[in-house]
Amino acid sequence: MIKKLLISPLGWLFGILLSFGICIGALFLGSIDWQTLMHSEIGSKILWDIRVPRVLLAFVIGAGLSLAGVLIQSNVRNPLADPSLIGVSAGAALGAALMIVLADFVHIQAHYYIPVAAFIGGILATVAVLKLGRNDLPGGMALLILAGIAINVVAASFIGLLTYLATDSALRHITFWSLGSLASANYFWLSLCSIALLIVCLWLPKQHRKLDAILLGQAEANTMGVDVKRLQQQSIVLVALLAALAVSACGIIGFIGLVTPHIGRMLVGASHRYLLPLSFFLGGSLLVIADSIARTIIAPAELPIGIVTALLGAPVFIWLLLREGRRLQW
């Protein structure tokens, strides 16, 4: 039933309306009531300059991370993989941490430079992983993951070193950033992330059956006419793009890329024809909800969104592990 709905125009309309509804709800959630938001000058400024880009960015990043999760899990045929596995997030985090500490030393406003540094870090990490991983060798995907783990470890140790060198305020900044926040959302990042998401969405429709074939095994996919190496390379580049942009725009947001694809699979199975559109809507909506919780639950202060997604995601994930583990004896 859900499956049929997902590939019909009605289903898309429903998904769009539901996501739209969630976004509208999120827009008007908060300490300022909707009348002030709509009718006063300062209210409309808050609405259009702060909340609209924030809610939309949450949706775009949630959808992007979720699609990145599906792509990476299918390509490495490992249900426990997520975008941070290939080192992108760690590289981006290192770039950001470096910028925070540097800015603190030379007394400049780090605010604008952090995302740029994060993006450069993320892309550099991806390039390093691709070089180290040598995806063209047989079993290359396993090598790629090992390379990702190595990059993660290297980045983590450097971040550790930087936190040791950092002043108190820089340290707080690093910690807050590494837990993720959408507070600095603006139209610049919204348009950049939207373009990346659009590229992926235009690329995906022709790939869904090829991704299904890869699930069955690399040998099977190869003999069913899929150029596995090429598909994997393209996927990695797109995952890196999505993850690096997401980390740059709002820090590290865990669990969305890992858990949403699993929730999707529980609902419609692993066929990408259904899983991809479902993950898109689910990931987007989930992050909008998580962000609304993050900014309202201890208002006027804000909780880092990474904490909220982890608190929501971890129990689901543990339950999933127990359930799947029992059924399949992993």
Place this chain on the structure above:
Amino acid sequence: MVMSLEGISLTRNGKQVLDNISGEIKAGKIIGLLGPNGAGKSTLIQSMARLLECEGSIKINGQNLEDFSALQLAQHLAYLPQHSQLQFPLEVEEVLSLATLPFSLTRLQQRQQVKQLIKDWGIERLADKDFRQLSGGEQQRCQIARTYLQLSNMVLEGKSKGKGQGIWLLDEPASSLDLEHQQQLQKVCRLAAAEGHCVVIVLHDLNQAYRLADEIWLLDKGQIRAQGKTSEVMTEQLISDVFNVSARRIDDAGESLFIFN
């Protein structure tokens, strides 16, 4: 459709896994690959499917295997691996429909083909199940059915171009099948051969191989020990020697049976 191998050698970690293997697989023939564990049967069949890089040349209808694009190869060759390694919840029907991937079919045609396949193979009961929850034998049957559908599509696709036979590579397809389905497998292999396809099949059951194969390639330590008509290759002497057992072949009224001590 002819597949020819010339001087196929493969070295893995300094060990010679395949050593100078040559041979020709003609249309309408069933070739049985026999040999003890580690003889190189799976490696050879994987090389034929271009899954492993090897020295020497493999040609399909005179065209080098390397010159085929992934898609073209899938329109000439269907391969069944030894094990399935699906980790995600795909339904049997979804797995089967992947056989139509290399061909330009409409969604409706794909669904009709899969429906017909499910009916022909008597697997209606399994159609909407999670592939991972099937037994080993059931998974095997579905995979055989999937590759057979790919093979059948080569005929349909090729008709317009004046060719349309394929090569069916089966790596131990009978390993977890019960008796009834082993016989079904034999029937399907014969049918495929009769349609003009080349069938290459790795088998462990010598009696089954004797009944099924037109030709046997007997491998031992990466080399071909004997190659030719089944009754000529599968002699008591050679089988005893290669498999390190004492084998007796009983011939009676055109049927033969191997007994081992």
